[in-house]
Amino acid sequence: MKEIVLKDPLDMHLHLREGEMLKNIIEYTTSQFAGAVVMPNLNIPITTTELALQYREEIASGSKYKRFKPFLTLYITESMNEEELKHARSKGVKILKLYPKGATTNSQDGLNEIFTPHMLKICQIAQDMGFILSIHGETNGFSLDREYEFGKIFAKLAQDFPKLKIIIEHMSDHRSIELLETYPNIYATLTLHHITMTLDDMLGGGLKAHRFCKPILKTPKDRDMLLDLAINAHPKVSFGSDSAPHLEKNKLKDNASAGIFSAPMILCALATLFEKHNKLENLQAFISDNAKKIYNINDLDPKEVRLQKKHCWVPSQIKLIQNNIIPFNAGSLLEWTQII
Numbered sequence: 001m002k003e004i005v006l007k008d009p010l011d012m013h014l015h016l017r018e019g020e021m022l023k024n025i026i027e028y029t030t031s032q033f034a035g036a037v038v039m040p041n042l043n044i045p046i047t048t049t050e051l052a053l054q055y056r057e058e059i060a061s062g063s064k065y066k067r068f069k070p071f072l073t074l075y076i077t078e079s080m081n082e083e084e085l086k087h088a089r090s091k092g093v094k095i096l097k098l099y100p101k102g103a104t105t106n107s108q109d110g111l112n113e114i115f116t117p118h119m120l121k122i123c124q125i126a127q128d129m130g131f132i133l134s135i136h137g138e139t140n141g142f143s144l145d146r147e148y149e150f151g152k153i154f155a156k157l158a159q160d161f162p163k164l165k166i167i168i169e170h171m172s173d174h175r176s177i178e179l180l181e182t183y184p185n186i187y188a189t190l191t192l193h194h195i196t197m198t199l200d201d202m203l204g205g206g207l208k209a210h211r212f213c214k215p216i217l218k219t220p221k222d223r224d225m226l227l228d229l230a231i232n233a234h235p236k237v238s239f240g241s242d243s244a245p246h247l248e249k250n251k252l253k254d255n256a257s258a259g260i261f262s263a264p265m266i267l268c269a270l271a272t273l274f275e276k277h278n279k280l281e282n283l284q285a286f287i288s289d290n291a292k293k294i295y296n297i298n299d300l301d302p303k304e305v306r307l308q309k310k311h312c313w314v315p316s317q318i319k320l321i322q323n324n325i326i327p328f329n330a331g332s333l334l335e336w337t338q339i340i
């Protein structure tokens, strides 16, 4: 039977949450990935090194895969300072996450404005200390143009801080691709959902709240051009699932939470997608090699994941004590199965 082996899979944008939720979902990632960039937008956001270290402990004790490496991120707030950044760096935290205030889940402590003297100082220190700056790049304009409008900010930051690596997280708009081509220090992560779906998959028929995410799904042209970057493993992009679990009741209420829980079987889903486009040979670069180069990762415990060409199903729901989580493409059939 046809098999492929993926070495050191990395998820460069992941929400593991905290408490009960973390315990219930973490294994979906740690069973598949050697490491992941873990987002800091918890209910109490990870704004200090102390909180990051506590979170590292919680992640380590929550999973039976002890070799899994979480790359922690520090949430940029108005009160972040040089001392904190030095401390973070000394403890191995090397990614800063910028949320514009109000852009998404738990972004209330994010930044109202980007080009303030404070933020410029943070960028200067980040550049000097070798941090990577990951950005949720959306304005508060019209939904479908939010990422595009933020493009000017990406361009200015990239020009003013040419040695600072800047990541356009979950790139969703084809108009952002030009930034990758123009600025040597701009990179991107791509999700499975933005490279396979459009707005119509969420609301073209009946409303599918489980496909509601930020940035919002866009047009067929956006999907296709981003898919092209992924399946050709463009060297400036890496895979970041943005898997973001929410309880079903919170996805179905008024003012529903944005987020798609794509972690279960995601490597099998990617293998199915890449094979469909005759690009299976590029999956290794997209899922790991590119990320290792972009983020200078050289301290992983090696992990090999073996996939076999055999059907498997995405679970239709994940049961927690209080409620369920509905995964991305719940109940659907995939062409590949993970065997180890």
Ligand code: DOR
Binding pocket: 015, 041, 104, 105, 136, 212, 213, 214, 215, 242, 244, 245, 258, 259, 260
């Ligand atoms: O859809 C999203 N969900 N986008 C984000 O940026 C955050 C995430 C979450 O934390 O739920």
Ligand code: ZN
Binding pocket: 013, 014, 015, 039, 242, 244
């Ligand atoms: Zn996210």
